[in-house]
Amino acid sequence: MTMGLGLLLLIFLLPCYYCVRGVEPANSAACAFSAVYNFGDSNSDTGGISAVFVPIPPPYGEGFFHKPSGRDCDGRLIIDFIAEKLNLPYLSAYLNSLGTNYRHGANFATGGSTIRRQNETIFQYGISPFSLDMQIVQFDQFKERTKQMYQDNINSVDKSRIPVPEEFSKALYTFDIGQNDLSVGFRTMNFDQMRATMPNIVNQLANAVKNIYERGGRSFWVHNTGPIGCLPVNLFYKHNVPPGYFDKYQCVNDQNLMAQEFNKQLKDRVIKLRIELPEAAITYVDVYAAKYGLISNTKNEGFDDPMKICCGYHVNDTHIWCGNLGTANGKDLYGTACEKPSAAVSWDGVHYAEAANHWVANRILNGSFTDPPIPITQACYRQ
Ligand SMILES: *[C@@H]1O[C@H](CO)[C@@H](O)[C@H](O)[C@H]1NC(C)=O
Ligand SMILES: *[C@@H]1O[C@H](CO)[C@@H](O)[C@H](O)[C@H]1NC(C)=O
Ligand SMILES: *[C@@H]1O[C@H](CO)[C@@H](O)[C@H](O)[C@H]1NC(C)=O
Numbered sequence: 001m002t003m004g005l006g007l008l009l010l011i012f013l014l015p016c017y018y019c020v021r022g023v024e025p026a027n028s029a030a031c032a033f034s035a036v037y038n039f040g041d042s043n044s045d046t047g048g049i050s051a052v053f054v055p056i057p058p059p060y061g062e063g064f065f066h067k068p069s070g071r072d073c074d075g076r077l078i079i080d081f082i083a084e085k086l087n088l089p090y091l092s093a094y095l096n097s098l099g100t101n102y103r104h105g106a107n108f109a110t111g112g113s114t115i116r117r118q119n120e121t122i123f124q125y126g127i128s129p130f131s132l133d134m135q136i137v138q139f140d141q142f143k144e145r146t147k148q149m150y151q152d153n154i155n156s157v158d159k160s161r162i163p164v165p166e167e168f169s170k171a172l173y174t175f176d177i178g179q180n181d182l183s184v185g186f187r188t189m190n191f192d193q194m195r196a197t198m199p200n201i202v203n204q205l206a207n208a209v210k211n212i213y214e215r216g217g218r219s220f221w222v223h224n225t226g227p228i229g230c231l232p233v234n235l236f237y238k239h240n241v242p243p244g245y246f247d248k249y250q251c252v253n254d255q256n257l258m259a260q261e262f263n264k265q266l267k268d269r270v271i272k273l274r275i276e277l278p279e280a281a282i283t284y285v286d287v288y289a290a291k292y293g294l295i296s297n298t299k300n301e302g303f304d305d306p307m308k309i310c311c312g313y314h315v316n317d318t319h320i321w322c323g324n325l326g327t328a329n330g331k332d333l334y335g336t337a338c339e340k341p342s343a344a345v346s347w348d349g350v351h352y353a354e355a356a357n358h359w360v361a362n363r364i365l366n367g368s369f370t371d372p373p374i375p376i377t378q379a380c381y382r383q
Contacts, residue, residue, distance in 0.1 A: 031380035035105035040176035042111030047093035057323035075354030081361035108135035229255030310344035322348035
């Protein structure tokens, strides 16, 4: 292309760039995200469930924060690497009442959250009462109350801890939820029943995005769900499985197929959403592919066996979870961390170790696994 034509195209595109926030010029500047608002489950909870129920014990957090940090990990989660990438502070959990700062965003995720409301308590199978619709209600309240505080002329100390009302439209809204809808499904439904619920689940996630759009949000970053069949917890109590139950990496085939079905429907729904929400920039992030890419290639990437659990004691039918006390062979035993968490994929059998989160974040945040293929720093541009 000649320089003249390039210039012409640029001039042609400019007015549109300003009116629809779209059509990203080549090498466009980084978006000025002033905040991140996150919705999700334990994959991105930075202290919510720990604050409202029982704190997550050591050795969780010891690898990076040197103490429990309300995260289901030895260190940082993908949402923390997102904050780092955008030069923003780590997100305080909305439900945490002490030591929080919401100037640059808030985190509504809680461990055990589902998209759909579930009719069970957290004391049964760990399902959080804060399903996605409740997280959105909390966000609405958060936004209204900060606006009210500004109208009430609050002091500068308070102002330094809450968002500037005008900045909600300049925030990045991130979602990582759906994994627990699958895990509830595996427990309570057969695969056909699960498939039948999928459009409704995906639609509820779309409604959450719409709700925020109607309140002025424009930039959305939506993670799909990971290969849930590859969580080492799936290997427990599985003694006589039929042939083909596991794939060659010991991932449960049927569970991963269901995750893929969810992801396919989510991606289709995101594509429709882009039409329904003409000013929204919605990035779909293939976390599944990134995580499976690591699990299927751990040796070359410098990681241990992906089915090895770094923290906790799981031998034969004795299971002492990370941070818990139990007995094995008649002796008291504490679920401690492995020697080298930096080579671990799985931290506790359900949640990824920081090293794996970092590996995945490095790949998803630069656009290698996103649709459209743009880095997170440019996720405000509608393609
Ligand atoms: C929970 O119970 C209500 C009322 O009985 C029902 O409509 C809803 O479908 C149930 N939700 C789930 C996820 O089972
Ligand atoms: C686990 O089971 C295997 C096979 O039955 C047995 O050889 C081994 O001693 C058991 N390990 C422990 C720590 O009990
Ligand atoms: C993103 O980073 C990964 C890991 O460093 C690299 O392999 C990949 O090529 C990068 N992708 C892009 C689009 O820059």
